[in-house]
Amino acid sequence: MDQNYEIYETVLDSIDIGVHVIDSNGKTIIYNKKMSEIEGMKIEDVIEKRLQEVFSFHQNGESTLLKVLQHKKKITNIRQSYFNNKGQEITTINNSYPIMKGETLIGAMEIARDVTKIEKLLQDHIFNKGEAKITFESLIGSDKAFTDVIESSKRATRTNSTILIIGETGTGKELFAQSIHQGSIRASRPLITQNCAAIPETLMEAILFGTRKGAFTGAVERPGLFEQAEGGTLLLDEINSLDLSLQAKLLRVIQEKKVRRIGDTKDRPVDVRIIATINEDPIDAITNGRMRKDLFYRLSVVSLFIPPLRERKGDIPELIQFFIQKYNHLFGMNITGIDKALLDHFLEYDWPGNVRELEHLIEGAMNLVHEEQMLTVSHLPNHIRYKPPFRKDAVTYSADxxxxxxxxxxxxxxxxxxxxxxxxxxxxxxxxxxxxxxxxxxxxxxxxxxxxxxxxxx
Structure with missing residues (x-):
């Protein structure tokens, strides 16, 4: 019996996952080495003690182990945050099960994975909205074309020259713009972002340049985006959506470094770096009358071309893991990855929506998971699952x-x-x-x- 106990104890302490078992009264009877590492506690601090004596929970929070004990039903892939006896916050992803002897409940078991460090990393760099600071370290990818753009962007942080970022929708143009701002001497000053396609033309001029009280019915004294971004950076997204007459006024402000509010007679000096993005070939935009040639030349002092995802497919596995980690955090799940069939499908797919489409597919797939640990083709929406992959070399013409x-x-x-x-x-x-x-x-x-x-x- 002693030998069996030694075997059982060795096995429990060797596995790289936390195991915590309580009896029907909520007292800990099994607590392995990995669980003590996760929770930063000694085994003797927990064993033979009731959970409520050792751990505390957020307001309205509840132990998943005690919940299983109460309802006699398993709980899987649940994110739980709580505090150890030193007041340190712990975050785990838990699978908890009732232990039955016949019809009698005799305890509950919990298997836990530690996500405390991941949680903090994600909070610091991704999910702390409003205070989030995207830096070059946040950009994911090792493809040479992609890393070359990162290096060019880093060099562009040293000056105040205007920048035009060119790339298809969903390639991450705004992330590059934020990284450039955060890497520049203007990082402590505002970064103001405006999507030029999101605002009606009649309002856009007032938003950009500001208004003087009484300039038109209902007008108030209000600074525009240029003044709000003073000393910092103004990011103009989808610049090709801006009305051509407004593009001419924008060009004047950039060249003269002065802005005049609507209805005002006074020019106000502004110190703002301009970063603009465009989601099409600038030559096409100029040819088709969506962008002034002189504005293009003024903005493209530094031009950055973001490669589409179909041209950097080697980065797809790394992006997949990043997005799985992100939505594991948001959904309280513990998905470990995707199977080979789904990866092959992703590597063959042409990604018209680029990285943004990949993220949305991962998010959607994780919404369809039941108790699986891996994402599969079955978790994809039908319009993607049954769509034949398209590759540039897919069409062959046999000259027999x-x-x-x-x-x-x-x-x-x-x-x-x-x-x-x-x-x-x-x-x-x-x-x-x-x-x-x-x-x-x-x-x-x-x-x-x-x-x-x-x-x-x-």
Whole structure:
């Protein structure tokens, strides 16, 4: 019997997971070494003592072990925060089970994983909204094209030059802008962000430049974003959504470093660094009348091109783990990763929504988890699960011996291959030319030209 006890004790103390067992009266009868490490307590401080004598909980908080004891039902993947006998806060993800002998409840067992350090890290760097400070260390990825942009961004922190960040929707342009601000000498001053597509044109001028009382009905004395960002950084998101006449006024303010409120006659000097973002090729925006050429040249003193996720797929596993960790924290779950089939699906998928789409898919998948520890293809929404992966090399056109015997010229072969390729690419994006062009890495104008050329047969 003593030998069996030694074996049992050795096994419990060797596993890398906390185990805590109480009897039907709430007194601890098993408390392994890992659990004592997680909770920062000695085993003798806990063993043979009632839970309420040792641990305390937040207001309205409740021990999952005692809850299982009360209701005789298991509780899985529950996040619990509580305090040890030194007043230190502990955060764990728990699986708790009733222990029955026949129909009689004789105790409860808890298996716990420590997330205290992860919790603090996430609170400090991600979830402390309003005070969150995104830095270059927050940017996830080791792909060379991505790290090259990070290095260029770090160098740009040394000056006050205007910056234009170019990248598709969802690539993380705002994260780069915040990192640049936090790495600059302006970090202690305001970072003001405005999405130019979110405000009606009639209001945007007043928001940017401010108003003088009585300038129009209901106008009050109010500083605009330039004045609010004094000494700091003004981030103008989706600058190509700004009305062209307003772009001209914006250019004047940037060049003269002075702003005039609507209805005022006085120019006010401003010291603000401008960072702008654009979600399309600037040349396309200029060609199609969505951006002034002179404003583009003024903003693009430093130009940063953020690569889309489809061009840095090697970063997908690291991003997946980051988002799983993030939503484990938010949802009180303990998902450990994704299975190989889902990873293969993600690596083949083309990610039109980029990193933002990946995050949303992980969040959605974790909402569909029951008691699983791994995410699988079954947790994806149907429109993604049953959508065939699209890759640029997915369309092949076989020039076999029969084709050659028919006397098809190289020019005709290439024409037919291009037509087949573009037809399938368009079908993949339900005929959306803009999205197809982005996927193929070309401008909308170029794609339309090729489609017209193919249609005419020339």
């Amino acid at each position: 011996l029969n084709t050659l015997q028919k006397g098809i010229t190289l020019e005709q072969f290439l024409h037919d291959a291009e037509r087949s390729f573009l037809k399938r690419a368009l079908a993949q994006h339900n005929g959306n030319i803009s999205q197809t062009a982005k996927t193929l890495g070309m401008s909308r104008q170029n794609l339309q030209y090729r489609l017209r050329k193919i249609k005419s047969g020339s």
